[in-house]
Amino acid sequence: MDAQALKDSWRLVARSGDQVPLFFYSALFLANPETRDLFQVSMASQRDRLVGALGHIVSNVDRVEELVPFLQQLGRDHRKFAVVTEHYPAVGRALLATLEHFLGERWTPALAHDWAQAYGLVAQVMADAAADAAKTSPPWWDAEIISHEQRALGIAVIRARPNYKYPYRPGQSASVSYALRPRVWRYYSFANAPRQDNTIDLHVRMVDGGVLSSALVMGARRGDVLRVGAPVGERLAISADITGDLLLIAGGTGLAPLKALVEQVMYEGPTRRVDLVVGARTSREFYDLEALSKMAAEHPWLTVVPAVSHDRFYRGTRGNAVDVALQAWRGQHVFVCGSEEMAQSTVGRLLDAGVPHEQIHFDEFTSDKGGES
Numbered sequence: 105m106d107a108q109a110l111k112d113s114w115r116l117v118a119r120s121g122d123q124v125p126l127f128f129y130s131a132l133f134l135a136n137p138e139t140r141d142l143f144q145v146s147m148a149s150q151r152d153r154l155v156g157a158l159g160h161i162v163s164n165v166d167r168v169e170e171l172v173p174f175l176q177q178l179g180r181d182h183r184k185f186a187v188v189t190e191h192y193p194a195v196g197r198a199l200l201a202t203l204e205h206f207l208g209e210r211w212t213p214a215l216a217h218d219w220a221q222a223y224g225l226v227a228q229v230m231a232d233a234a235a236d237a238a239k240t241s242p243p244w245w246d247a248e249i250i251s252h253e254q255r256a257l258g259i260a261v262i263r264a265r266p267n268y269k270y271p272y273r274p275g276q277s278a279s280v281s282y283a284l285r286p287r288v289w290r291y292y293s294f295a296n297a298p299r300q301d302n303t304i305d306l307h308v309r310m311v312d313g314g315v316l317s318s319a320l321v322m323g324a325r326r327g328d329v330l331r332v333g334a335p336v337g338e339r340l341a342i343s344a345d346i347t348g349d350l351l352l353i354a355g356g357t358g359l360a361p362l363k364a365l366v367e368q369v370m371y372e373g374p375t376r377r378v379d380l381v382v383g384a385r386t387s388r389e390f391y392d393l394e395a396l397s398k399m400a401a402e403h404p405w406l407t408v409v410p411a412v413s414h415d416r417f418y419r420g421t422r423g424n425a426v427d428v429a430l431q432a433w434r435g436q437h438v439f440v441c442g443s444e445e446m447a448q449s450t451v452g453r454l455l456d457a458g459v460p461h462e463q464i465h466f467d468e469f470t471s472d473k474g475g476e477s
C-alpha cells in the first residue's frame with residue numbers, strides 16, 4: 105500500500121472544505137437511506153465530525169498498529185450511534201465515491217485499490233472491537249441525574265448514576281448525550297475515581313453557542329437521564345511506571361479528570377505527594393474550591409493552589425497556572441488538562457522549562473475526538 109499516496113490524495117480532497125462532507129453524506133444517504141437516522145436532525149454544525157476524521161484516520165493506515173487501541177475504543181464507542189457491522193461497507197463506498205469525485209483523473213485504479221484496502225483494515229479493527237464489546241457491555245449506559253448544581257459562571261457539577269456497573273479508570277472521559285439535544289454526543293471527563301455506588305461526576309462548562317453544554321448546564325434537571333458511551337482515553341492514566349510524586353495543572357473544567365486522579369491516589373493509599381494547581385482568569389471562575397480545600401485539609405500529602413491570571417487585586421496566588429506550578433516542580437511527572445489553547449501553551453512552557461517530554465501527560469478539551477489519532 106502506498107501510504108504517502110493516501111495522505112497526499114486526502115490532503116488534496118480536504119482542500120475542497122465543506123463540499124467534501126456535503127458530497128459524502130449525499131452519497132451515503134442516497135445509497136443507504138437507513139443510515140440517515142443515525143445522524144443528527146440538523147447536520148449543519150456537524151458535517152465534519154465523521155468525514156474529516158475518517159479521511160485522516162484511514163490515510164494514516166501506515167500507523168495502524170500504533171492506532172489499534174484508539175480504533176478499538178472508537179469501534180466500541182460507535183455502538184452508541186447505533187452503528188452495526190453492515191454499516192461499515194456503506195460508509196466505505198461513500199468514502200470512495202467522494203474521493204473519486206474530488207480527485208477526478210488523479211483517481212487511478214491503484215489509488216482506489218489502496219484506499220479500499222486501508223478502509224477495510226481500519227473498519228475491520230473497529231467492527232471486531234464492537235462485536236467483542238457487545239458480548240460484555242451495552243452500547244451506552246442510561247444515567248439518571250441525582251444532583252445538578254449550577255456553580256460559577258455557567259458551570260454545572262452533575263452527579264449521575266448509570267443503570268449498570270460502569271467500569272472506567274480515573275483520567276478517562278466518555279461521550280454523553282441528553283434527550284433535549286437528540287443524537288448530539290460530546291465528550292466529558294469523569295471528575296471522580298470509580299465509587300462503590302456507581303455514581304459519576306461531570307463538570308460541564310457552558311460554551312458560547314454550544315449545543316450540548318448549554319443544554320446540560322441550563323436545561324438538565326435532577327431526574328433527567330443522560331446517555332453515556334463507553335469510557336475512552338489513555339493519556340491521563342497514572343500507569344504503573346509512574347511511581348513518584350505528581351504535579352497536576354488544571355485549566356477551567358480541565359480540573360475534572362485531575363480531581364479523579366487525586367481521588368485515585370487517595371483510594372490507593374497515599375504513597376506520593378500530589379500538588380494540584382487550579383488556574384482561572386478570575387477567582388469567580390473557581391467552582392470547586394470548597395471540595396478541594398476540604399480534601400487538602402484532610403490529606404497532608406495533597407496541596408491545592410488556586411492561581412488567578414487576570415485579576416490584579418486577587419489576594420491569593422497570581423499568575424498563569426503553569427508558572428505557579430513550575431515553582432513546585434521538583435522532577436515530578438506532570439499532568440495537564442484544560443482547553444486546547446491552555447493545554448498546548450502549558451506543555452510548551454513545561455518543555456521550555458526543562459520538564460522532560462516523557463514526564464508530561466496531557467489531555468485537551470477539543471471539540472472533536474478524531475484528533476486523538
Ligand SMILES: Cc1cc2nc3c(=O)[nH]c(=O)nc-3n(C[C@H](O)[C@H](O)[C@H](O)COP(=O)(O)OP(=O)(O)OC[C@H]3O[C@@H](n4cnc5c(N)ncnc54)[C@H](O)[C@@H]3O)c2cc1C
Pocket residue numbers: 149277290291292293294307308309310311312313314315316317318337357358360361443467468469470471472473
Ligand atoms: C476528551 C474530551 C474531554 C472533555 N471533557 C470535558 C469536561 O469534562 N468538561 C467540559 O466542560 N468540556 C469537556 N470537553 C469539551 C466538550 O466535549 C464539548 O466540546 C463542549 O462542551 C462544547 O460542546 P457544545 O456542544 O456545547 O459546543 P458545540 O456546539 O460543539 O460548539 C459551539 C462552538 O463552540 C466552540 N467550542 C466547542 N468546544 C469548545 C471548548 N471546549 N472551548 C471553547 N470553544 C469550544 C466550537 O468550535 C463552536 O464554534 C471535553 C472534550 C474532549 C475531547
Ligand code: HEM
Pocket residue numbers: 139142143144150153154157158161162178182185187188191192193195223226227230279288289472473474
Ligand atoms: C473506518 C471507519 C470509521 C471511522 C474511522 C470513524 C470515525 C469517526 C470519528 C473519529 C467520529 C467522531 C467521534 C465522536 O465525536 O464521538 C465519528 C463520528 C460518527 N460516526 Fe464514524 N467512523 C467510522 C465508521 C462509521 C460508520 C460505518 C458509521 C455508520 C453510519 C459511522 C457513524 C458515525 C456517526 C453517526 C458519528 C457522529 C457524527 C455526529 O456527531 O454527527 N461511522 N466517526
